[in-house]
Amino acid sequence: MKIALLGYGKMGKVIEKIALERGHQIVLRKGSQDTFEGLLDADVAIDFSLPNVAVENISECLNHSIPVISGTTGWLERYEEMVQLCNEKNGSFIYGSNFSLGVNIFFELNEFLAKMMKNLTQYNVSMEEIHHTQKLDAPSGTAISLAEGIIKHTNYKKWTLENPNNDEILIDAKRIGTVPGTHSIFYDSAVDQIEIKHTAHSREGFALGSVVAAEWLVGKKGVFTMKDVLGI
Numbered sequence: 725m726k727i728a729l730l731g732y733g734k735m736g737k738v739i740e741k742i743a744l745e746r747g748h749q750i751v752l753r754k755g756s757q758d759t760f761e762g763l764l765d766a767d768v769a770i771d772f773s774l775p776n777v778a779v780e781n782i783s784e785c786l787n788h789s790i791p792v793i794s795g796t797t798g799w800l801e802r803y804e805e806m807v808q809l810c811n812e813k814n815g816s817f818i819y820g821s822n823f824s825l826g827v828n829i830f831f832e833l834n835e836f837l838a839k840m841m842k843n844l845t846q847y848n849v850s851m852e853e854i855h856h857t858q859k860l861d862a863p864s865g866t867a868i869s870l871a872e873g874i875i876k877h878t879n880y881k882k883w884t885l886e887n888p889n890n891d892e893i894l895i896d897a898k899r900i901g902t903v904p905g906t907h908s909i910f911y912d913s914a915v916d917q918i919e920i921k922h923t924a925h926s927r928e929g930f931a932l933g934s935v936v937a938a939e940w941l942v943g944k945k946g947v948f949t950m951k952d953v954l955g956i
Contacts, residue, residue, distance in 0.1 A: 725942060727935075728752035728766035730781040731773030731796065738931040739770055746935060760784055768793065768938045775799045775861060782806050782817070791816035791941045793934055795823055797865030807947050816941050820950045821865030823933030827907075828950045830922040834870050834909060837920060838877040847911040847918070849874060850894040851883075854906040862897040866907055871895060874909070904930075 725748045729736045732753045740750055752762035752769075756777070763769065763784065768791045771781045775798030785792035786809050794817075803819060810817040822828070841847055853867040863871075863885065871883040871893050881891040888894040904924040911918040924930070933950070940953045 725749070725939065726751045726765055726767045727938060728754070728763050728769040728785075728790065730754045730769055730771040730785075730792075732758075733772070735772040735795070735927055735931065738927045739772065739934055742928065742931045743935050746939075748935070754781075763790060764788060766790055768942050770794075770934050770938055771796055772934070779806065783809060786810050786813045786815040786817065789813065789815060791938075791944075792818075793823075793937050793941060794819045795821075795930065795934055797821055797868075798861030800865070800868075810947050814945055816944055816946065816948075818937050818941055818948045818950070818953070820933075820937065821869040822905075822930065823937060823950060824924060824929040825933055825954065826929060827866060827922055827924075828933075828954055828956065830907070830920070831869060831873060832956060833920060835873040835877060837909075837911075837918075838874045841911055841918075842878045844911075844913075846913045848913075849878070849880065850888075850896070850910050850912065852896045852898065852906075852908045852910070854898045854900055854903045856902045856904065857899045859899060862899070863895045864897070864905065864907070866905065867895050867897065870907060870909060 727743050727748050732755045751765045769785045771794040773796050778796040778799045779802050782792050853864050880893050883893040883895050906923045908921040937953045
């Protein structure tokens, strides 16, 4: 499989390593100043870039019938625009706030727990996410996905980064050292606390998941998620 890497920072380099180990070829390594030369040779593109260029990267792929995986966060106010473009072009697109297999299992666990806790109003829910200091967006896309999973099954209406109202989930977003990603969800009452937590040890889990998603997407048409890829 010929892969275009859109974004060639630390994640892009880890994706390259894993893709090569799985027998794939890299035909484009696009940094912030590079062109799209080589994109049309690709079977699929993987975008781990920056919020301000993700939409351009995804659009370029969809406009040229290149299936595209995006793990870039911080641009989701334009997600529906990309979905519409994908459908108009009969393209192939997966966005994931997190491509780690473990995190996607954690997403399911989070929603299952939220359903159980819905009517236990003595518990207040809050979240903490910790990432490396180079991460630009806060809260993380993963944290937002987790919050949305809780909101879907409870009486909470939205999330906030400070001073929550009764219908808001507080997300404490921390940027510390080189932490790859830690997400915790707390249900607190006067008598106890329930906590679920996912801790990433390296970027390799995210990179492997994105390559697996790319392998899965080639030959398919439509807008998909990691649930489709993993069959969960």
